Amino acid sequence: MAEKEEDIHVIEAVGRSKIIIKDGKVSEVSVSRLRQCPLAKKFALPVNEITPPAVRANIEHRMASWGMCRPYRKISGSVDFVGFGASELISCGILSGSIDAAVLACDGAGTVIVTTPELVQGIGGRMSGLVSTSPLTEEMDRIEQEGGFVLDRAHATIDPVLGVSRAYEKGFSHVAVTVASADVAAAIHKKHPDAFIFGVHMSGITEKDAERLVAIADIVTACASKWIWQIAGARALLQAGTAVPVFALTTRGKQLILDKIARSDRPVLVSGSKLPVYGPELPDPLL
Template sequence: MSDRDEHIIEAAGRCRVVVRDGRVVEVGEPQIEDCPLARRFACPIREMTPDAIRENIEARIRAFGMCTPKREVLAEPDFVLFGASELLSGSVRQGLLDAAVIVSDGAGTLVTRNPALIQGIGGRMSGLLKTSPIREVIARIEENGGVVLDPKTAAIDQVAGVALAATLGYRRIAVTTAVAAEAAAIRDRFPDVVIVGVHLTGISREDAIQMTGAADLVTACASRYIREEAAKTALLQAGTSIPVFAMTRAGKAIVLAKAEETDQPLIIHGARLPVPGSQSPEPLC
């Protein structure tokens, strides 16, 4: 395993954060000024400043050990209704999917069929660009039914992760990715995989076109281009402030299954997409 413990995250507002040895050592400038979801975090970000984002990341480190050997990897409750981890954990729980390929700090790409592991990792994780292997975290993931792609390096490679899932015998596989070219490569190699585009704030129009063309589900985050491009062909929109778009029938089935699972009151009606919310991230970028 690598001697250097370093984790690079894109946090709220696509702000680059570096964590080394359990300490936040670098915080960049956020690309947006306000986010309704960030205001609802356990440690709320009410103003998009480097100091507020630092405080949020430090609170996550204290609360559940993010980027440290104390990382908690299981969770049951939904953090939001139509988040990527909520959709995937619900679909695995209901039998629509066999397994999910996700990414964890301290482990990199992994495959799991445990809904609590999907939610415990994905529901608490911001966009992860790079991570280092943490032996205790990898052991905890494996104890709870996860298979890590590369325990020695904690590599993040979602194409290889899907290949691993197939090797393990899974057929109905979902995978998350924040990279449009990676989504396209997965679709080309594994036509039947459910692809979920995540952490898309700041994506270019060209990449938004590629992502919405390849993915089954896309989270709009604070992206103007995802909203514009997804709305052209999306079959369904879930949520309004930070919408999730179902681009295919497979994606639509996952959203509707989550709607069936929840006890929250919902409204479903036809509309021209995208349907804006009363609150959205500002500015969209």
């Protein structure tokens, strides 16, 4: 009888703290490079001071409340967790018709292709930076039953480049993808220059890689990156937010954020300004 594959998931959260989840339990939490983050203070279980025990408690809360890294993980949702997060904006793009497929990384499934705002938000709304994951059959079944496609059911591989190629092969023409690496973004852009690239999980990116990513991305999140703040902020057509903002770098990126504003009933201040605009509270330190 073949040995059961180990159930191990590795994520980075709250300032690139490395978390290892093994057999449904948090087995390791490294020290974060951040002391505090205004976004982390707004989590369902807030992280006010970023320490390994606080990060562990937050991850365990995610596992208990919506099943992160567990077979019964919730994969469908409609609640916005932040105003202009990647999943919120991509969901809006699907609703408006500017995006017809999204390539995302999902714990328990790896790279997936989804076409509904509910799957986009359910998979990405509360997810942090996924480094690697193990396949969870029940979860992958539910993703595919709801119209999604799992790139590699056997190993839950994370391969956004191949995911984008598969999306175009399936006949989609307006494909969005989240990327956390300039190398990955460049590989996607070279093969599929029309793909909508959304840079996420940017804390700690180098100046060189920030330059490369900003040159080809449509939208990037600032996270706690001093280089994204400086480079993307100076070139952005639109900045949404002032604490942990997103920067639109292309006309279609700007339009997507404006579409999100138009669909929201939240009050919004619109004001012309030289960018970036720094809020009174930022991630500390900027990396």
